Amino acid sequence: MKNKFLILFLLLTAFAFGQKTTFKIKYSEKLAVFIFLQNLSEDYPENVFKTEFIKSKYNNEHYKDIISKFNQLNIFYSFRFEEYPYGSKKNMQTEDILKKNMIETETLADFKLRSMGIVPNKTLSDLAEYISVFTPIYNELIYNPNKDKFEKQIVEITKYASDNQAEHYFETGLLFYNSAWDASIPFEIAFYPLPNSKGFTAQAFCNNFISAIQTDLESYKDLFSVMLHETYHIIYDEQSLEVKTEIDGYFKENKSNCSNYAYQLMNEALATALGNGYVYEKLDGKVDPNDWYGRKYINLIAKQIYPLVTAYIEQKKPIEKNFIDSYIKIYEENFPNWINELDNIMTYRYVLTENEKDFSLIRQLFRYRSRTEYDSAITESSIEKMQNTPLTKVVIISKNSKEKIALLKRKFPELKNWKVNANKEFSEKFLLEDKSQLIILNQKEATIEALFKLLK
Incomplete structure (x- = not known):
């Protein structure tokens, strides 16, 4: 029996607001089909989804016309939280809200009802229609051939997260970032299969983490550390206005010529040091000797600040002025010319x-x-x-x-x-x-x- 909405609940204790924060691990068919359609666009580079579609019987003018119409939909609106220091909080993106609603609803009718007002009604209706048309195509080409492996992976990932006490890492992030989370709002984690691939994808927004996982993935250390990396972005984003204003002030008060560009890099640097450094080391028993991030600036600064980050974690100290000044000093002493590159x-x-x-x-x-x-x-x-x-x-x-x-x-x-x-x-x-x-x-x-x- 096909389980279109495979949901396995992983309970993590985070102690935010003295309650349990719930992490729900699931497969979202609507999200998977939406991302499938995005990858079929002419604007997207070659990928496994496009390869499977091109060699299928569905690669004809009728379905290519639908893909073109999907690609022309404008679902991309945004606004900034003006009271927060510039760049300290992620802009609200309507695409993220739509994907969030795909994950949290069970039917396309529920999705449309939940998403009313986010984009124009005609755009929303067309989006739902295109997802409906391509759902059986996605299932035939991608999901069904990989169903058994993928559903087994979801079970294993859930067990891996539970066995490795994922709640500890979430709690660590809340303390380190001096942030908070309303425990009545669960994290929704959505995976979907990525066949014939050697890597996985990762993205976080709102209270969601989404990832395409290769169907032959057997070790979950990398996936889990990246999942926490993305979760730390969310925790950073949810710092209070007061905390973000204080941090912004610490950077502006610092006299170093590197302070501004160190600030711009900090979000990714911290998430990498925590997720790809600290979490990975705890899971594997040793620090990952490979690159932690695919971009040199993030990778190198994350490794340089790792001792500072772990010292704060071990002492259960949150980010404050001394941390910011030390971080800027590390940036300036090790990479003084980055502000000119x-x-x-x-x-x-x-x-x-x-x-x-x-x-x-x-x-x-x-x-x-x-x-x-x-x-x-x-x-x-x-x-x-x-x-x-x-x-x-x-x-x-x-x-x-x-x-x-x-x-x-x-x-x-x-x-x-x-x-x-x-x-x-x-x-x-x-x-x-x-x-x-x-x-x-x-x-x-x-x-x-x-x-x-x-x-x-």
Whole structure:
């Protein structure tokens, strides 16, 4: 008998609010089909889902038309929690809420009812229809051929988490981050099968962790440590406004030129040190000798701060000013030039340009991004908006150079004595008072890529 909604309950004691926090491990068919459809899009790179679909009988104009219509749905709206320090709390994303509702509801009718008002009704109705049409296709191509292995994995993962006292790691995170969790809200953990693959995926949002797991996965250390890594992002995000404001103040008070970019990196650095470092070591009995993260900046800083993080965990101390100052010092002493490396600082960027094609060019040049803002005007108001963020500030001038340069000099005190020929191409970089970098490109004939290379 096919179990479309396999739900196994794993109870973890977290002692938040003096109650038990419940972690529910399950398979969500709606979520799996939604992600299947996303992976069939022309915009997505080659993947196992697309491979299976292309060689199937469903690879025809009728179903490709539905995939195209699905890809054109706009379910991507967001808003920022304005009272929190910039970047300290994740923006609310409507896509995340829709995926959350897919996990928590049992039928498409329930999903539509729960999701009313998040996106336009026509968009929601079309989304549900496309998921309905592709559900039997997904089951035939992906789920049913892997059903036995996958359901066995869910049982084993649940037992592994219970045997290794997962509640301890959740509780550790709450204390370390000086955060809290309402125990009446459960964590919903949704897995789905990933056949013919050598890795798994991981994402966290709201009270959810989702992961595609390869069907031949037998060791769960890596999966479990990554699951906790993502859980720590949620715990960090749920710090109170007071805690986040204090932490923001500690970084701003620190005199190091590295303090801003250390701050931008901290969320991933801490989650990696905790999940991929501390949790993995407890599970395996020794520190993982391999890379902890696939990006060098996160991997290297996480390993450098690991002794500091574990010392706080062992002493049951939460993050406070001394921790932040020590973290910044480690960053500055070990990686002083990171604040000048474009691959690092362009991860957090605010771009002003009057040529909207520049946005896609920059995305191609600097594919890894954490926080991005774009504006297609170079005006007093757009510059002021940019100045109110701690992001790397990029201004690309392609016309009226003399006027735009004069405007920048008026708005940035650091440019007061800056002398430059507006009629010639140039690339300039300045460290601002807020410890962010200002990059100014004056474009005449050269490409954006060529101008960025001049900064290296």
